[in-house]
Amino acid sequence: MKPPIGPTTRLCMSLAARPGTFGSRFHNHLYDALGLDFVYKAFTTTDLEGAVRGIRALGIRGCAVSMPFKEDVIPLLDGLRDSAAAIDSVNTIVNDEGTLLGYNTDYSAVRTLVEPLxxxxxxxxxxxxxxxxxxxxxxxxxxxxxxxxxxxxxxxxxxxxxxxxxxxxxxxxxxxxxxxxxxxxxxxxxxxxxxxxxxxxxxxxxxxxxxxxxxxxxxxxxxxxxxxxPVVTGAEIAKLQALEQFVLYTGVRPTEAQVAAAESYALAT
Missing domain, CATH: 3.40.50.720 (NAD(P)-binding Rossmann-like Domain)
Incomplete structure (x- = not known):
């Protein structure tokens, strides 16, 4: 069971022009299932620079980045990992003690799903x-x-x-x-x-x-x-990219059964 929210709880978030519920439900379900002292909240903003300053200033552990911020966020970060640097697009920010690094888990999710085609x-x-x-x-x-x-x-x-x-x-x-x-x-x-x-x-x-x-x-x-x-759905992509974000934020890799349960919960509404 996840500990009650308190001073040690770590916050993860998302930034999107049109915030959805998938990420919040997926991540929070896994925090509960694994007993992790984390909470996840979706946001939108008209001040991207201010939002990124907030991630750094408040010690927010991670941030998912969606349209239309995936390219505009790059100059606001301290560096890019290979997954993001290769395509100049960030969908994940990880805050390592005040250093903000950009990743791209969309790429790996799509690459995995198109392999059988x-x-x-x-x-x-x-x-x-x-x-x-x-x-x-x-x-x-x-x-x-x-x-x-x-x-x-x-x-x-x-x-x-x-x-x-x-x-x-x-x-x-x-x-x-x-x-x-x-x-x-x-x-x-x-x-x-x-x-x-x-x-x-x-x-x-x-x-x-x-x-x-x-x-x-x-x-x-x-x-x-x-x-x-044959189709590849956005929900499939969302699940795989969110899973890799979860691992980056927490250092924990859930079981396949736990991921399936989180996906089902996230898609239930």
Missing amino acids: ARAPFLLRGSGGMAKATATALVDAGFVEGVIVARNEAKGRSLATALGCGWQAEAEALTAPMLVNVTPLGMTGADAEALAFTRTQVEAAEAVIDVVAKPVETPLLRLARALGK
Whole structure:
């Protein structure tokens, strides 16, 4: 049983433009299961620099970083580990006695989940920090002839050039064996009913990846499943990246059963 919250309790947190419940429920469930004197809370901010100063000043142990802060947070940190430095994107901050180090557990999660899929050309929508991690994981895993689809030409072209991919501002007329959505399309809220790719594109694809974690079944994933396509879900990515964050923060690696129970609890609402 986790000790009651007190002066020795260590705080972990997340920063996102649109805070969700998955991380808080996942981490807090594991703290309870393992009897760890930690607590986790989700936040948003309009003052990223001030928030990072707070992490340092208050001794907050760790912070998950989500859209749109994954790149902007980098100059505010003391250093980057290889996982983040290689792609200039941070999704995890670890506070080691006042030294803030950036990591990227999105990359390792995506890399693990795409290993069983057949190597093939891909269309990837997005150009932000998560898109960098996802596209880099695909290329490093042997997926070739990728096309980055991004309306932001500067960011889209930059990512495409770095990875040896093509770039298009729009891609409704294109098809590829693998479709990858790394945008908020399909996410709970204003974009909940948006389809990241057309039905024709999904019909022509052999596999679909959607990084949106909530809802678990986005319109894109529902369509892909209905058409019999293999999928990688945002919930799967969220679980694996959150697990590695948990280990970085606590130094404890839960059992598979404990992780499965935490995931089920996190997705229950």
